[in-house]
Amino acid sequence: xxxxxxxxxxDEILIGQIIDTNSAWMANQLNLAGVKVNKIxxxxxxxxxxxxxLSKAENNADIVLVTGGLGPTNxxxxxxxxxxxxxxxxxxxxxPSLRFIETRFAKRGIAMNSxxxxxxxxxxxxxxxxxNHGTAPGMWFEKGKTIFVSMPGVPSEMMKMLPDxxxxxxxxxxxxxxxxKTMMTYGISESELAEKIExxxxxxxxxxxxxxxxxxxxxxxxxxxSYAYDEKQIIEEQxxxxxxxxxxxxxxxxxxxxESVSGKLLLKERATVATAESCTGGRIAHRITSxxxxxxxxxxxxxxxSNEIKAKALGVNPADIEKFGAVSSEVALQMAEGACRMLNTxxxxxxxxxxxxxxxxxxxxxxxxxxxxxxxxxxKTFSHNFIGDRQExxxxxxxxxxxxxxxxxxxxx
Numbered sequence: 001x002x003x004x005x006x007x008x009x010x011d012e013i014l015i016g017q018i019i020d021t022n023s024a025w026m027a028n029q030l031n032l033a034g035v036k037v038n039k040i041x042x043x044x045x046x047x048x049x050x051x052x053x054l055s056k057a058e059n060n061a062d063i064v065l066v067t068g069g070l071g072p073t074n075x076x077x078x079x080x081x082x083x084x085x086x087x088x089x090x091x092x093x094x095x096p097s098l099r100f101i102e103t104r105f106a107k108r109g110i111a112m113n114s115x116x117x118x119x120x121x122x123x124x125x126x127x128x129x130x131x132n133h134g135t136a137p138g139m140w141f142e143k144g145k146t147i148f149v150s151m152p153g154v155p156s157e158m159m160k161m162l163p164d165x166x167x168x169x170x171x172x173x174x175x176x177x178x179x180x181k182t183m184m185t186y187g188i189s190e191s192e193l194a195e196k197i198e199x200x201x202x203x204x205x206x207x208x209x210x211x212x213x214x215x216x217x218x219x220x221x222x223x224x225x226s227y228a229y230d231e232k233q234i235i236e237e238q239x240x241x242x243x244x245x246x247x248x249x250x251x252x253x254x255x256x257x258x259e260s261v262s263g264k265l266l267l268k269e270r271a272t273v274a275t276a277e278s279c280t281g282g283r284i285a286h287r288i289t290s291x292x293x294x295x296x297x298x299x300x301x302x303x304x305x306s307n308e309i310k311a312k313a314l315g316v317n318p319a320d321i322e323k324f325g326a327v328s329s330e331v332a333l334q335m336a337e338g339a340c341r342m343l344n345t346x347x348x349x350x351x352x353x354x355x356x357x358x359x360x361x362x363x364x365x366x367x368x369x370x371x372x373x374x375x376x377x378x379x380k381t382f383s384h385n386f387i388g389d390r391q392e393x394x395x396x397x398x399x400x401x402x403x404x405x406x407x408x409x410x411x412x413x
Contacts, residue, residue: 001227002175004030005061006040007053009068009078010153013042022067022158033166034175035063036227045069050081058146063169068153070136072115079122079139082150086141088123095120097128097137104135129168133160140168147172179226181235182254185246186219186403193220197245204238207231216388217395219403221254251406258402259287265409266297271346273405275301276314276339278326279353279369283398299343304335310352314338327352327364329381336372337379347409348374349401356390369397373404377412 006026012018020042027037038061043049050069057064069078083091098120105112119135122128129138129149134157141148149165151158169175185193190212194201201210204224208231213221222242224235243250251261266273275285285301288294302313307326310316316334324330335350353369360366367386372379384400386393 001036002034002063002173003038003061004035004063004065005038005057007050007057007064007066008040008042008153009045009050009066010042011044011075013068014044022153022155025155025159026065026067026162029162029166030065031178031180033170034178035169036178045075045077047077047081047084050078051085054082054085054148058143058148061146062173063147063149065165066148066150067158070119070150070152072119072135078150082126082139082141082148083123086123086125086143086148088125090124091121092124093117093120094122094128094137096130097122100130100132101135129161129164131157131161133157138165140165176227179232179235180223181239182213182221182223183239183242183250184219184221184252184254184256185249186251186258186399187407188220188246188249190214190220193222193246193249197222197242200238200242200245205231205234208234208238216392217399218257219251219399223254248407248410251403257287257291258399258406260291262402262406262409263288263291263294263297265406266347267293269346269409271409272297272299272344273347273349274299274339274343274345275401276335276348276350276372277301277303278305278310278335278351279355280351280394280398280401281305283394284349284351284401287398287402299345302339302342310335314342325364327354327368327370329370329383332370332372332381333379334372336374336381340374346376347405348372349405350374351397351401353393353397355393355397367393369393369400371397371401371404373408375408380408 006023008020008023013020023040030037041053043053069076101120122139127140129140131137134152134154136152138161139150151161204210207226209225211223213223226235251258277284282303288298304310304314307321311318314335315338316331320330332350332352336348339348350372351369354360354364354366356366369384371382386396
């Protein structure tokens with residue numbers, strides 16, 4: 001198996017100023033190309049740290065991808081360190097890169113300075129990878145049996161450059177086919193899932209690897225992976241067996257989402273939906289409308305955060321709010337029915353709860369959420385106790401609401 005290591009350079013990553021999205025994206029692309037990522041490392045803008053990371057990676061990977069530290073300012077030292085590490089005798093101007101930078105600055109009406117011109121300089125021992133979307137070219141080095149590639153840390157520039165790097169790599173080595181398929185489940189915990197599919201899991205063929213990937217918003221993903229050309233059909237067969245075991249808990253395969261699957265079901269049924277949200281603050285409507293074409297089935301939503309709006313906009317009985325409280329089955333039911341009536345839809349989902357971190361009581365603790373689902377055949381309510389922080393509770397509640405919608409469309413209830 002051809003292996004890779006990813007090294008991201010930048011103090012901004014280590015202090016939490018930015019999130020390292022580069023590594024996740026590169027790892028995905030490398031796997032699709034047949035390269036197995038063994039390690040991902042983030043290091044500071046420090047010469048010795050960079051050299052140490054390069055040395056360790058040289059002994060552990062066939063290809064090392066480095067991002068970051070190629071900018072024009074003094075804190076960007078990656079290029080200088082790479083020159084020293086690979087024994088470069090001098091820096092040379094890569095004329096095509098210089099011309100591209102000059103043209104880029106001219107189009108923007110900005111004067112170039114010496115720092116900008118230095119971006120076109122590269123160690124004399126590297127092969128240049130053109131950067132047609134920025135000012136810092138990529139660099140390809142080889143040392144022994146290991147390939148090192150340095151790319152800009154700007155995600156948009158790195159993403160445009162990586163396909164060219166993979167093409168160069170494929171000219172040098174034959175890469176195996178890595179096949180992934182990920183089943184999406186919701187409404188069952190990771191431990192319950194593991195127990196339910198234990199016999200199936202223990203009978204998986206040796207060349208097939210299973211991974212559990214729990215997520216508060218998407219549910220538990222089940223990913224099967226094969227590192228061989230002939231295993232794709234076997235993975236399909238295994239997932240067919242799993243479908244018979246898990247049934248309603250499965251809502252699709254990656255990249256399916258609860259909102260996209262619910263949308264497809266609504267389109268199939270030629271049905272419409274509305275939302276009435278309190279504690280989720282429009283999160284459900286946002287997720288539904290993130291799907292292209294959702295205007296065909298989503299009519300609108302009402303964020304009824306206050307009791308006054310619950311009563312005036314959705315027709316919730318103020319006496320019931322007073323008697324049962326805003327976070328109650330009675331209010332959730334009337335919110336869903338009110339949205340269905342006001343927006344003239346076939347379905348409506350509602351949420352009312354205590355997202356936190358304050359506002360809970362003994363009877364209605366932080367994390368309690370009531371859900372309503374209005375359908376052509378009546379209205380039902382459900383409750384759930386979440387245990388995350390405010391944002392986690394809102395995210396999880398929106399997923400539960402979408403899953404309730406999905407299940408009721410499927411069952412015709």
